[in-house]
């Protein structure tokens with residue numbers, strides 16, 4: 001059984017006839033447990049498509065996607081369960097629900113269905129350095145603090161795969177580094193396979209490997225040249 005995240009010869013096309021776009025063109029990738037990879041590339045290259053397929057939100061036209069050894073090719077109901085229990089999503093820092101306190105944001109993923117072995121939301125907030133602000137709402141938090149809450153929310157189900165989209169977009173250099181250190185630390189401590197899509201070159205030095213996506217194709221990239 002493969003662990004972490006495995007994509008095998010994945011293709012995803014949009015449109016038909018002469019208007020076909022290959023959003024993902026024969027993409028293969030293995031991200032091991034405890035490993036953080038970065039994906040960079042120009043706008044429209046297929047990075048969001050990669051996250052959508054890896055997260056079981058979009059079913060590819062061909063190829064296989066395995067999350068913690070589980071094939072996402074099954075029924076939608078099974079895929080929804082894998083999404084809920086095994087995949088964590090972190091988006092840009094403005095992705096919290098305005099009316100909810102930090103503690104309630106982190107609890108939220110546990111309200112959509114049974115989760116086998118959740119982490120304690122308050123303990124988790126303390127672990128990401130937000131224990132003292134657990135009762136605050138998003139507008140009472142800084143961008144970096146909101147991002148920490150978003151990370152805690154993604155971790156509460158103990159996911160095996162963590163998908164992270166532009167985590168530093170709204171942050172200054174110091175906050176960006178802190179958020180990346182947190183993501184890498186959590187990835188190592190909990191044996192997740194973490195994929196970070198980014199335009200921020202500062203992010204790359206925190207990652208174990210860097211990939212470049214161009215026209216739907218994924219290739220090993222250089223930390224400095226991309």
Ligand SMILES: Nc1ncnc2c1ncn2[C@@H]1O[C@H](COP(=O)(O)OP(=O)(O)OP(=O)(O)O)[C@@H](O)[C@H]1O
Nearest residue numbers: 014015021022023042043044045046047048049050
């Ligand atoms: N629902 C859709 N219908 C048709 N084409 C789509 C759809 N979603 C994405 N595409 C196309 O697929 C390609 C890959 O898009 P994708 O959003 O994955 O790129 P991206 O690398 O995430 O871009 P960005 O950095 O701008 O977010 C693009 O050519 C895009 O126009």
